[in-house]
Amino acid sequence: MKLVRLIANLGYGSRKEVMQLFREGRITDAAGEVLYTDDKVAHEDVRIDGEPLDPPTGLVLLMHKPTGYTCSRKDAGRLVYDLLPPRWRRRDPALSTVGRLDRDTSGLLLLTDDGALLHRIISPKASVAKVYEATLARDLGGGEGELFASGTLMLESETTPLAPAQLEVLAPRRARLTVTEGRYHQVRRMFAATGNHVDALERVAIGQLALDGLAPGEWRALDAAGVAKAFEPTVPGGR
Incomplete structure (x- = not known):
């Protein structure tokens, strides 16, 4: 699943709002490197404003x-x-x-x-x-x-x-x-x-x-x- 859809499905905002988070550089990996919408990163390695993503589907x-x-x-x-x-x-x-x-x-x-x-x-x-x-x-x-x-x-x-x-x-x-x-x-x-x-x-x-x-x-x-x-x-x- 693409990052934009994944993050939107977790409730962080609409796809448009999530795209804005990417443009603002607020979505990074665990090391603090800015992520882009087409990056492939494991769920547990994604950060928003430095915080781990909420638990995935199956909660x-x-x-x-x-x-x-x-x-x-x-x-x-x-x-x-x-x-x-x-x-x-x-x-x-x-x-x-x-x-x-x-x-x-x-x-x-x-x-x-x-x-x-x-x-x-x-x-x-x-x-x-x-x-x-x-x-x-x-x-x-x-x-x-x-x-x-x-x-x-x-x-x-x-x-x-x-x-x-x-x-x-x-x-x-x-x-x-x-x-x-x-x-x-x-x-x-x-x-x-x-x-x-x-x-x-x-x-x-x-x-x-x-x-x-x-x-x-x-x-x-x-x-x-x-x-x-x-x-x-x-x-x-x-x-």
Whole structure:
């Protein structure tokens, strides 16, 4: 791929704007030598104003989504994309969230521009484990674990039962729930089906991927080994 197109696709500007960066001598190699549009240079050796290029296509991010942010590009208010460098919203192909967490749910969120990977993770056939910790309005009744594990629970307005899910009681009003599906507001609706209400909800893991100390609003890029952890089964305790 030619340098102009590469840099434009990373969101640094339109092709016309990127051409201006070349004319101003702001695009160089790692040694500081000015580059020209027809030069052939490895991605990792290109600099703009002395800074390395943003990661190439195939980017996968792990974010600690705060409450109050939505995963849509169009909703009013705060969006998870606002937590990334502004030019990353102009990348082509675009970054997308891997599934969604609603506005009031916090925790582990993946974003990627790799469409095949996105669909592989969210596909029901993949049975990727998602682990949530819920704070409830009322004490657990004691029968939720058996119900969730039965594979017979039918959510309101749906026609197929949920796949078995694993419940771990953390306190009278706190629970860790591992699901392998991604239905609309699934965890909240599961507890609603038992007559309870989720006051706070956080996703703490996907497979063996965890937040590992990321503060709300922070993110990090994943390498291939990190991505592979999303497909590993969880261990007792949800980690």
